[in-house]
Amino acid sequence: MASVDEAPAVATNGSNGVAAGIPVENPATGAVIATVPNLSAAEVAELAAKARAAQAGWEALGFEGRGAILNRAQRWVMDHADRIIETIVSETGKTYEDAQLAEIAYAGSAFGFWAKHAPEFLADERVRTESVFVKGKKLVVRYAPVGLVGVIGPWNFPLTNSFGDCIPALAAGNTVILKPSEVTPLTSLLMAEGMRECGIPEGVFQVATGDGETGGALVDEADLIMFTGSTKTGRKVLARAAETITPVQLELGGKDPMIVLRDADLERAANAAAYYSMNNGGQVCISTERVYVEAPVYDEFVDKVTEKVRGLRQGEPTGFGTVEVGAVIFPPQLDIVERHVADARAKGATVLTGGRAREGAGRFYEPTVLVGVDHTMACMTEETFGPTLPIMKVADAEEALRLANDSPYGLQASLWTKDTARGEQLARRVEAGAVTVNDAQVNYAALEVPMGGWKTSGLGTRHGAGGIRKYTKQQAILVTKLAPKKDPHMFPYSARKSRLLGRALKFLYGRGKRA
Numbered sequence: 001m002a003s004v005d006e007a008p009a010v011a012t013n014g015s016n017g018v019a020a021g022i023p024v025e026n027p028a029t030g031a032v033i034a035t036v037p038n039l040s041a042a043e044v045a046e047l048a049a050k051a052r053a054a055q056a057g058w059e060a061l062g063f064e065g066r067g068a069i070l071n072r073a074q075r076w077v078m079d080h081a082d083r084i085i086e087t088i089v090s091e092t093g094k095t096y097e098d099a100q101l102a103e104i105a106y107a108g109s110a111f112g113f114w115a116k117h118a119p120e121f122l123a124d125e126r127v128r129t130e131s132v133f134v135k136g137k138k139l140v141v142r143y144a145p146v147g148l149v150g151v152i153g154p155w156n157f158p159l160t161n162s163f164g165d166c167i168p169a170l171a172a173g174n175t176v177i178l179k180p181s182e183v184t185p186l187t188s189l190l191m192a193e194g195m196r197e198c199g200i201p202e203g204v205f206q207v208a209t210g211d212g213e214t215g216g217a218l219v220d221e222a223d224l225i226m227f228t229g230s231t232k233t234g235r236k237v238l239a240r241a242a243e244t245i246t247p248v249q250l251e252l253g254g255k256d257p258m259i260v261l262r263d264a265d266l267e268r269a270a271n272a273a274a275y276y277s278m279n280n281g282g283q284v285c286i287s288t289e290r291v292y293v294e295a296p297v298y299d300e301f302v303d304k305v306t307e308k309v310r311g312l313r314q315g316e317p318t319g320f321g322t323v324e325v326g327a328v329i330f331p332p333q334l335d336i337v338e339r340h341v342a343d344a345r346a347k348g349a350t351v352l353t354g355g356r357a358r359e360g361a362g363r364f365y366e367p368t369v370l371v372g373v374d375h376t377m378a379c380m381t382e383e384t385f386g387p388t389l390p391i392m393k394v395a396d397a398e399e400a401l402r403l404a405n406d407s408p409y410g411l412q413a414s415l416w417t418k419d420t421a422r423g424e425q426l427a428r429r430v431e432a433g434a435v436t437v438n439d440a441q442v443n444y445a446a447l448e449v450p451m452g453g454w455k456t457s458g459l460g461t462r463h464g465a466g467g468i469r470k471y472t473k474q475q476a477i478l479v480t481k482l483a484p485k486k487d488p489h490m491f492p493y494s495a496r497k498s499r500l501l502g503r504a505l506k507f508l509y510g511r512g513k514r515a
């Protein structure tokens, strides 16, 4: 297990001073397992200076040189998978399976993907223009690294959603400072150790442990911020970045709806509802957070889901196969889950299973199914981010779509029907950055397609060509090889030349008007 005792965080961060320590807790046991430094703004500035000094050398390595280190890191993750999983489980209390599937698998695939595709996504583009004024000139668009990227991450996926966004930023030739959540900093520190072992030059990748103020200081220092976290904090980051006109990418909260139509494969839909609402303890930005089921199949679906959720084992994960649902990672999150269930109950909802925090050591909330819910209840309109699943009966697909879109969020959604052509058509009417038909969440593994929220769920996307181009500045280059001593539009102006130009413009652009 990575701990600051084993790998001193001061050395790991490259910082000289420790303002104050932040204790790291294992949420499944309540034990404090490490303490990490809470970096001050001055210390973040020190890291930024180191990063800036290292950037040109890193960029000069080219795609091949950087790709070699990223490929080595891919092997390092696989060779050290057990240790990384233990570290993730120790600071999150999630199951070993959640750490393996959603974190190790992601990091393994992302290192290889960006090492392989960065050269293609960021290659110079030769452009042909329609403008007669620049015909014959060479036009190139190139993608230059922004310089220093600040990545600020949440606590629910310390590897995937904190470190994961550093990989394309590095592949593009940037240096990176990662500010992990103060709740789960150990995985990031372990990855810093791994990157050093893989030969990343000093200062290219650094971890700034600390709280929200450390994150704010990073916003002041970086050339671009990649933020993943709550919509509330995302707004603060955007406002702070406005001071320095620093570009910001935001991956924020969600309230993903699941729409179950009457012709759905109910067994698969019920298995998926149980899994995609409860995996990672429901602490997934693209968790299934609310379900709308067409009336004719509502009772059968609810019975199936309730039976499956009731059978889930919960507790301290002690190895693979020991429990299905782990701990509530962040203490205040338990209050949110309890508030949503209490509010639903007070307004007439019924709890079919679960519905309370577990007694004893660690922080757990029982896997919970709610029915008799509607949009007056917080559990249907606000992000819960816990192991709860509210299910609502609807008359038809139209009502389901209306309710699915009745949300400030637009991260993901899923539709369940055997008529996949209709499913695909309905998917286009859902206001979300990704919609799956007869599936959920797995689109995240397809690094070729964009992943990002609409509405208040985000700004920008990760994955795909856009997922690395966002870490660059576009530069247009125009080169004139053969040219007269003077172009016709140059001084001096003359009435005759201007009349000729006017006629030429009418000839070129006037046809559309006549048509």
Ligand code: NDP
Pocket (backbone or CB within 6 Å): 152, 153, 154, 155, 156, 157, 161, 179, 180, 181, 182, 183, 210, 211, 212, 213, 214, 215, 216, 219, 228, 229, 230, 231, 232, 233, 234, 236, 237, 251, 252, 253, 254, 284, 285, 330, 383, 385, 411, 453, 457, 458
């Ligand atoms: P928060 O918004 O609370 O925190 C995210 C990060 O921002 C943390 O590192 C936090 O530090 C830091 N931070 C806090 N205040 C500031 C500030 N003023 N300036 C800069 N940084 C700051 O999110 P959570 O950690 O609670 O994560 C859960 C949220 O993340 C959920 O809403 C979830 O939906 C979302 N999420 C979205 C994903 C997506 O891809 N769209 C993926 C995963 C999660 P500290 O922890 O030290 O306070």
